[in-house]
Amino acid sequence: MAKIISVVNQKGGVGKTTTTVNLAASLAGLGKRVLIIDFDPQGHSTEHLGVKAEKGKTALELLNKEGSLTSLLYPTYVSNLWILPTNLRLGQFNQNSPVGRQFALKEGIREEVKNRFDYVIIDCQPSLSLLTLNALVSCDKVLLPVQAEFLALDGLSQLIVTLKEIQTKLHPKLSVLGVLLTMYDKRNKLSFEVKEELQKNFREDIFDIVIPRNVKLAEAPSFGQSILDYAGNSSGAVAYRALAKEVIKKLN
Ligand SMILES: Nc1ncnc2c1ncn2[C@@H]1O[C@H](COP(=O)(O)OP(=O)(O)OP(=O)(O)O)[C@@H](O)[C@H]1O
Numbered sequence: 734m735a736k737i738i739s740v741v742n743q744k745g746g747v748g749k750t751t752t753t754v755n756l757a758a759s760l761a762g763l764g765k766r767v768l769i770i771d772f773d774p775q776g777h778s779t780e781h782l783g784v785k786a787e788k789g790k791t792a793l794e795l796l797n798k799e800g801s802l803t804s805l806l807y808p809t810y811v812s813n814l815w816i817l818p819t820n821l822r823l824g825q826f827n828q829n830s831p832v833g834r835q836f837a838l839k840e841g842i843r844e845e846v847k848n849r850f851d852y853v854i855i856d857c858q859p860s861l862s863l864l865t866l867n868a869l870v871s872c873d874k875v876l877l878p879v880q881a882e883f884l885a886l887d888g889l890s891q892l893i894v895t896l897k898e899i900q901t902k903l904h905p906k907l908s909v910l911g912v913l914l915t916m917y918d919k920r921n922k923l924s925f926e927v928k929e930e931l932q933k934n935f936r937e938d939i940f941d942i943v944i945p946r947n948v949k950l951a952e953a954p955s956f957g958q959s960i961l962d963y964a965g966n967s968s969g970a971v972a973y974r975a976l977a978k979e980v981i982k983k984l985n
């Protein structure tokens with residue numbers, strides 16, 4: 734039965750896409766069948782994997798019931814890893830949807846992902862939009878990347894309140910898989926302080942693994958590759974492989 738994980742933080746540039754792509758590739762490397770749903774109109778996960786979505790074959794068509802998930806999936810160059818790609822047009826869904834469309838994604842993927850994948854990872858956009866709400870009601874677990882920098886925790890409490898609200902009103906089984914510290918620089922005192930602050934506030938919900946700041950992670954997207962193929966021995970690759978193992982362990 735597929736486990737569905739939303740990678741969420743309304744703050745921009747905290748490592749959602751980097752985590753989505755490299756965690757997914759690491760899980761696929763362990764023989765798991767993985768689907769990425771690119772649910773950010775910026776389409777960064779799609780680009781990161783070098784996938785070119787055809788016109789009329791994207792996540793928007795799934796939401797608008799103009800195609801089944803099976804007809805809209807693309808294989809990636811990584812074996813065991815597929816993607817439901819997106820492009821800027823996905824933003825129309827936030828603007829033009831009538832009320833009550835928070836279950837469009839859930840309806841679109843529910844039956845089809847169950848036995849076909851082991852993990853589905855949803856890369857969310859940096860806002861608590863209707864798209865993000867769709868992701869949150871469709872998933873089992875939330876992974877929260879937090880950048881190890883000043884004001885990192887700003888906004889996180891609002892996000893937790895939103896998650897609690899969704900739990901109460903729409904999806905009682907929704908829970909946090911973990912808070913993931915990203916772009917961690919052990920030479921920087923601030924990184925250490927953010928880690929301590931997180932530990933005070935979240936305790937068991939923080940991943941043991943932290944993702945180091947590693948320039949290879951920032952370079953990999955322009956080569957259309959995951960970190961495992963772009964720089965398999967880099968500190969970033971080591972960290973994301975370890976994260977995949979921790980995710981599997983937490984979900985068992
Ligand atoms: N651990 C890291 N070390 C160095 N650079 C990183 C790391 N993680 C992410 N980056 C870089 O930081 C930038 C932001 O990362 P990313 O795109 O993953 O964030 P995001 O949360 O998905 O952003 P958005 O909110 O715009 O979707 C990118 O240029 C990315 O390559």
Ligand SMILES: [Mg+2]
Nearest residue numbers: 749750773777
């Ligand atoms: Mg992103």
